[in-house]
Amino acid sequence: MGKYLMIWNLNMALTPVDAKERGAGYEMLLALVKQDIEKGLSKDWGNFVGESSGYCIVEGSEVEVNKMVQQYSPYVSFKTHPVASVEQVDEVIKSMIG
Numbered sequence: 001m002g003k004y005l006m007i008w009n010l011n012m013a014l015t016p017v018d019a020k021e022r023g024a025g026y027e028m029l030l031a032l033v034k035q036d037i038e039k040g041l042s043k044d045w046g047n048f049v050g051e052s053s054g055y056c057i058v059e060g061s062e063v064e065v066n067k068m069v070q071q072y073s074p075y076v077s078f079k080t081h082p083v084a085s086v087e088q089v090d091e092v093i094k095s096m097i098g
Contacts, residue, residue, distance in 0.1 A: 003059045005081045006069075010052040014075055025075070032071055041068055 016022045033056075036042035041064060047054035058065055069078050084092075 001059055001061055002065070003057070003083050003085070004065060005083050006056050006058055007079045007081075008054055008056065008072075008076050009079075011075055011077060012052055015052075029072065029075065036068055041065075 016025060033042065033045050036056075036058075037045065041060050042056050042058050044057040045054070046056075058068065060068070065080070069080075072078075
């Protein structure tokens with residue numbers, strides 16, 4: 001199981017101009033975020049204040065993460081960064097020094 005830092009961006013071309021419509025769409029997307037958190041797939045989530053982007057920390061297999069991403073398409077895109085834990089980095093360093 002991998003751990004990923006994912007930077008998300010809203011597709012502003014698909015975002016309604018009307019505030020009520022936009023709010024309803026955001027509410028639906030946030031419901032998906034909450035479901036991902038309840039499932040234990042998403043460990044943390046946040047919005048960059050004043051921006052139409054944010055981050056989430058996700059733990060899962062490549063298939064689980066890809067399934068999660070697809071439920072947000074085409075309204076949200078993700079840039080995904082696999083991350084290594086302190087223990088994993090320590091193991092790499094120890095292998096370097098023998």
